[in-house]
Every structure is written in structure tokens, then in C-alpha cells.
Amino acid sequence: MTTAARGRLARRGPGPYVIGAGAAGAVAAGLAVGSGQPIVLVAGLAGLAGAALLVLDERWAIGTLSAFVVLHLAEVATDFHGAPSLLQPLIGVLLLGVAARWAATGTRPSGIGGAVLLVGAYVGVAVGSLLFAAGPVDPFADAQVLLKDAGLAIVAGLLLSRASSLRVAAWAMVAAGGVLAALSVFQFATGTYGSAYGGLAQSSVEQIVGTYDDIRISGPIGDPNFYGQLLVTILPLALDRMWGERRLLLRVAGGGAAALISAAAVLTFSRGTAVALVAVLVMMALVYRPSLKSMAAVALAGALAIPFLPPGYTERLLTLSDVGTVQGSTDASIRGRTAELTAGWLMFADHPLTGVGYGQYDENYQDYVAGLGIELRSEDRDAHSFYLEIAAETGLPGVLAMGAVLAGAFVALRRSRRSFEAAGLDGPARTSRALAASLVGFLITALFLHHDYSRPFWVIVGLALAMPALASREASLAAEAAPEEVTA
Numbered sequence: 328m329t330t331a332a333r334g335r336l337a338r339r340g341p342g343p344y345v346i347g348a349g350a351a352g353a354v355a356a357g358l359a360v361g362s363g364q365p366i367v368l369v370a371g372l373a374g375l376a377g378a379a380l381l382v383l384d385e386r387w388a389i390g391t392l393s394a395f396v397v398l399h400l401a402e403v404a405t406d407f408h409g410a411p412s413l414l415q416p417l418i419g420v421l422l423l424g425v426a427a428r429w430a431a432t433g434t435r436p437s438g439i440g441g442a443v444l445l446v447g448a449y450v451g452v453a454v455g456s457l458l459f460a461a462g463p464v465d466p467f468a469d470a471q472v473l474l475k476d477a478g479l480a481i482v483a484g485l486l487l488s489r490a491s492s493l494r495v496a497a498w499a500m501v502a503a504g505g506v507l508a509a510l511s512v513f514q515f516a517t518g519t520y521g522s523a524y525g526g527l528a529q530s531s532v533e534q535i536v537g538t539y540d541d542i543r544i545s546g547p548i549g550d551p552n553f554y555g556q557l558l559v560t561i562l563p564l565a566l567d568r569m570w571g572e573r574r575l576l577l578r579v580a581g582g583g584a585a586a587l588i589s590a591a592a593v594l595t596f597s598r599g600t601a602v603a604l605v606a607v608l609v610m611m612a613l614v615y616r617p618s619l620k621s622m623a624a625v626a627l628a629g630a631l632a633i634p635f636l637p638p639g640y641t642e643r644l645l646t647l648s649d650v651g652t653v654q655g656s657t658d659a660s661i662r663g664r665t666a667e668l669t670a671g672w673l674m675f676a677d678h679p680l681t682g683v684g685y686g687q688y689d690e691n692y693q694d695y696v697a698g699l700g701i702e703l704r705s706e707d708r709d710a711h712s713f714y715l716e717i718a719a720e721t722g723l724p725g726v727l728a729m730g731a732v733l734a735g736a737f738v739a740l741r742r743s744r745r746s747f748e749a750a751g752l753d754g755p756a757r758t759s760r761a762l763a764a765s766l767v768g769f770l771i772t773a774l775f776l777h778h779d780y781s782r783p784f785w786v787i788v789g790l791a792l793a794m795p796a797l798a799s800r801e802a803s804l805a806a807e808a809a810p811e812e813v814t815a
Contacts, residue, residue: 381420381421381424382420382423382424382427382428383424385424385425385428385486385488385489385492386491386492386495387495388421388424388425388486389483389486389487389492389495389496389499390495390496390498390499391417391421391499392417392421392479392482392483392486392496392786393483393495393496393499393500393503393786394499394500394502394503395413395414395417396479396782396783396786397499397500397503397504397507397557397561397783398503398506398507398527398547399527399546399547399548399780400413400547401413401414402547402548403525403526403527403547406526407523407525407526408525408526414475415475418478418479418482421482421485421486422482422485425485425486436485436488437796437800438484438487438488438792438793438794438795438796438797439481439484439485439789439792439793441484441735441739441792441793441795442480442481442484442788442789442792442793443481445728445731445732445735445792446477446480446481446732446785446788446789446792448728448731449477449725449728449729449731449732450473450474450477451728452721452724452725452728453470453473453685453720453721453725453728454470454473454685456681456682456683456684456685456720456721456722456724456725457469457470457684457685457686457687459678459681459682459683459684460683460684460687461683461684461687461691468686469685469686469687470685472686473685473686476781476782476785477785478785479782479785479786479789480785480786480788480789480792481789482789483496483785483786483789483790483793484789484790484792484793485793487789487790487793487794487797488797488800489797489800489801490752490754490755490797490801493755493758493790493794493797494754494755494758496790497564497567497568497758497761498568500561500564500783501561501564501565501568501581501584502584503561504557504558504561504562504564504565504584504588505565505580505583505584505587505588506527507527507528507546507547507557507558507591508558508584508587508588508590508591508592509587510524510527510528510546511528511544511546511591511594512587512590512591512594513528514528514530514544515542515544515594515637520542526547527546527547528544528546528547529544529545529546529547529548529549530542530543530544530545531543531545531551533551533596535596535638535639535640535642535643536639536642536643536646537642539638539639539642541596541637541638541639543594543595543596544591544594544595545595546558546591548780550780551595551596551597552595552597552599552600552772552775552776553776553779553780554591554595554597555592555595555597555599555600555603555772556597556599556600556603556768556769556772556773556776556780557780557783558588558591558592558595558600559588559592559600559603559604559607559768559769559771559772560765560768560769560772560783560784560787561588561765561783562585562588562589562592562604562607562608562765562768563607563610563611563761563762563764563765563768564758564761564762564765565581565582565584565585565588566581566585566608566611566615566761567581567611567757567758567760567761568580568581568584569581569582569584569585570615570757571754571757571758571761589604592604593636593637593640594637596637596639596640596643597772598643598644598646598775599771599772599774599775599776600772601644602771602772603767603768603769603771603772604768606767606768606771607764607767607768607771610764610767611761611764614760614764615757664711664775666696667692667696667709667710667711667712668710668711668712668715669695669696670691670692670695670696670710670719671688671710671712671715671716671718671719672715672718672719673695674688674691674695674718674719674720675715675718675719675722678719678722679722679723680722680723680724681721681722681724682718682719682720682721682722682725683719683720684720685720685721685725686720687720688709688710688716688719688720688777689709691719709777709779710777711775711776711777712773712774712775712776712777713770713773713774713776713777713778713781714726714773714774716777716778717729717778732788733766733770735792736766736787736788736791736792737763737766737791739791739792739793739794739795740759740760740762740763740766740791740794741759741763742794742795742798743755743756743759743794743795743797743798744756744759744760744798746795746798746799746802747759747798747801747802749802750798750801750802750805750806751805752798752801752802752805755797755798755801759794762787762790762791762794763791765787766784766787766788766791769783769784769787
């Protein structure tokens with residue numbers, strides 16, 4: 328916010344904020360009373376106060392959005408507590424806040440041009456692919472989900488207006504991830520698998536290796552692989568807080584969250600998560616270059632933890648060498664993944680320019696897997712690869728559009744990091760690196776997973792694409808403040 332904008336805000340006062348907050352709270356309370364559901368009533372009444380905070384200060388808004396997405400609260404509220412979807416009302420209040428702050432300051436939100444262009448292009452290609460779907464489809468359902476998820480990138484960019492907002496967003500994701508990980512570790516340590524802890528700590532008995540089955544924790548998502556993906560995406564931000572904060576208490580909090588997140592990631596038994604976990608740790612070590620003493624301590628802690636790994640964990644990781652094989656002795660899940668990946672490639676080969684239609688991989692799976700002789704499953708299956716799913720469903724245009732989104736995000740983070748460093752803003756510069764590592768962690772696990780739970784990914788993409796505008800504003804403010812400091 329420029330000095331002139333601050334002056335306009337001071338002259339106009341908090342009126343637009345109060346009006347916006349009151350309107351949002353009134354709508355939330357009205358919906359709650361009309362629903363007749365106690366939990367919704369409580370949420371609606373709390374919304375009277377919460378909406379005011381979301382409208383008044385974008386830091387509350389971006390922190391709430393970040394924590395909401397990481398905690399998977401929309402699905403938890405619906406599936407475990409019978410509440411209606413909370414995502415749309417939240418987005419509505421957040422957008423109302425953006426409009427109110429725009430009216431109050433006269434400063435137009437900036438930094439979302441890249442998200443609108445790149446994310447919009449991918450959404451357009453994905454929805455357009457449904458025109459070429461071979462069978463009868465209901466395009467509205469899949470398109471609606473994609474619009475909601477990808478729209479989070481634009482909303483996140485709208486809320487990123489100052490460096491303190493970036494810090495709040497990072498801490499919100501770290502705190503939410505730390506809470507989930509703490510619940511998962513506690514659940515594992517106490518054996519209280521009968522409780523889902525309000526939907527935030529789910530678990531199930533699944534195959535580990537061969538005929539050995541055991542508990543795999545799955546957090547609020549209900550799937551251990553996607554939960555592992557979420558955790559490894561948050562881990563770089565926790566490490567950034569541990570190494571980047573100045574106050575010892577906050578560094579300890581960041582380190583504690585990182586330790587819990589790493590432990591919970593192991594308890595998912597996810598092989599893709601294990602690969603991404605190692606890659607993220609190496610990447611962050613190369614970026615931050617901790618002291619040899621710190622690295623030795625971490626290595627020692629890792630070595631000491633090996634005997635305490637869950638039974639079957641190392642054996643499960645060793646089955647990664649079987650990927651792509653189809654012998655009878657190969658792990659059943661590996662054979663299944665091989666069949667799914669092969670089917671995805673064949674769909675792309677048959678429809679390279681249009682794909683089979685966004686969200687239509689599962690509808691076409693049986694037609695392609697029947698003649699492979701790898702692993703015949705009677706139910707429809709997902710692609711289990713973010714990349715092959717995009718290729719199979721949207722063809723080459725979808726691959727290029729998503730490639731542009733990812734390239735744009737990494738380029739934006741690199742540009743913003745350099746701008747922050749040039750302005751002497753080391754904190755945001757480090758967070759730029761951490762966001763890049765978060766994207767790398769997601770993309771590694773995406774080799775083995777489809778896109779069903781990608782909301783944290785879209786939020787990080789939105790933050791990344793908005794970072795250059797943020798860096799430019801912060802550099803300008805730093806330059807404005809410099810002469811004042813010299814004069815004083």
C-alpha cells in the first residue's frame with residue numbers, strides 16, 4: 328500500500344470495512360438460522376465476528392484461506408458434521424473483503440494477471456476437452472470442481488498485498504500442517520484408531536507389502552497417499568520458519584512442526600511421499616546451507632530413528648524398484664499402478680489433441696485395461712499420475728497449458744526472490760525459495776497421484792504468481808522509507 332493510499336484510508340475511516348463485515352456476517356447468520364442445523368448456527372454466529380476480521384485485514388483473510396485448505400475443512404465439515412459446504416461462503420466473504428479494501432484505499436488489487444491468464448488458459452482447455460468426450464458425460468460436476476480449485480489461485484493472489492501477508496500465509500499452512508501431523512503421531516503412538524478426531528485424523532488397515540497389512544494414517548483426506556502429498560508440500564515452509572525466523576520461540580515452533588510433519592509423512596507408508604521427503608530435505612539443505620553441526624545432528628537423528636520405523640516400512644520402500652514390472656511376484660499395488668499408467672498413456676496416444684475429456688479417465692479405464700493382461704480390476708480407476716491424467720484427459724493442449732502454469736510459477740518465484748534480495752528483504756526472499764521447494768515436493772508426489780486433492784497446490788501457485796507484484800511493491804516501500812531513515 329502506497330503512502331497516498333494510506334492517506335486515503337485514514338480520511339475515509341473504517342466505514343467500508345464495517346459495512347462489508349456487517350453484510351457478510353448478516354448473510355452467514357441468516358443462512359445458519361434458516362438451515363436449522365445447530366453446528367451451522369454456531370458457525371454462522373461465529374461468522375459475525377470472523378467475517379469482520381476477514382474483511383478488515385487481508386492477513387486474517389489469507390491466513391484463514393491457507394489454514395482452511397490445509398485442514399481440508401470443507402470436506403471434514405460436510406462428511407463428518409453434516410454441515411453444508413463452507414468453501415463458497417468463505418470465498419464470498421474473502422472477495423467481499425477485497426472489494427471493501429479496494430473501496431476504502433482506492434488501490435486496485437494487482438498481481439493476479441498471471442494467474443488469470445495461465446490458470447484461466449488451463450481451465451479453458453480442460454473444460455473445452457469435454458466437447459470431445461467419447462461417451463455421455465455430465466460436464467458440470469467436473470468443471471465446477473476445477474473452477475473452485477483453480478479459482479483459489481486467483482483468490483490467494485488477490486489477498487497477497489504485503490510481505491506480512493505472505494508471512495501469515497506461510498505460518499497458517501505450517502500451523503495447520505503441524506496440528507494435523509501432531510494428531511496423526513498421537514493417534515499412532517496411543518493406538519486410538521477408533522477415533523477420527525473430528526475427521527482430522529482418519530486411518531485404515533491397508534496392504535503394506537505382500538500379504539502384510541497394517542494401519543496407514545490418512546489425516547483429514549482419508550487417503551494416506553494424498554495425505555502424504557499434503558504433508559510434504561507443507562514441510563519446506565516449516566523448515567523455512569525454523570531457519571528464517573529471528574525469535575527463538577518461533578524457530579522452535581517451526582522446527583517442531585517440521586519434525587511432526589516428517590514423522591507423520593512416514594506413517595502414511597506412502598512411497599511417493601518418501602521419495603519427495605528426501606528430495607525436499609536435500610533441496611532445502613542446499614538452499615539454506617545449515618552448519619555442519621546442524622546437518623550432523625539431523626543425520627544422527629535420522630539414523631537413530633531407523634530402528635523405530637513402523638514394521639514393513641523399509642520393505643515397502645524397496646518395492647519401488649518393481650515399478651513397471653508385471654510379474655506375478657510383483658506387489659499387487661505396483662501392478663495396479665502399472666496398469667493405470669499404461670492405460671493413461673494409451674488414451675493419450677489415441678487422442679493426442681483432445682484427450683478423452685476432463686475427468687473422464689475413470690470412465691474409459693476399463694476399455695483400455697482389458698487387453699493389457701497386467702492387473703484386471705472390476706471397478707473404474709484413476710490415473711495415479713497427475714501428468715498422465717492431464718495428458719490422457721486433455722491431450723497435448725492440456726499438457727502445454729499446465730506446463731505454462733508451472734513454468735510461470737517457478738519463473739515468478741525466481742524473479743521475486745531476486746527483487747526481494749536486491750531490496751534487502753531476506754525474509755520474503757527465503758519464503759520464495761521455500762514455496763519453490765513446496766511445488767517441487769508436490770510435483771514429485773504427483774508422479775504417483777492424480778489431481779483429486781490439489782487445493783493446496785493451487786493456493787501455492789496463486790501465491791507464486793502474485794509474488795513479483797508483491798516484491799515490486801515492497802521494494803518501492805523500502806526505497807520510500809530509506810530517505811526518511813537517513814534524515815532521522
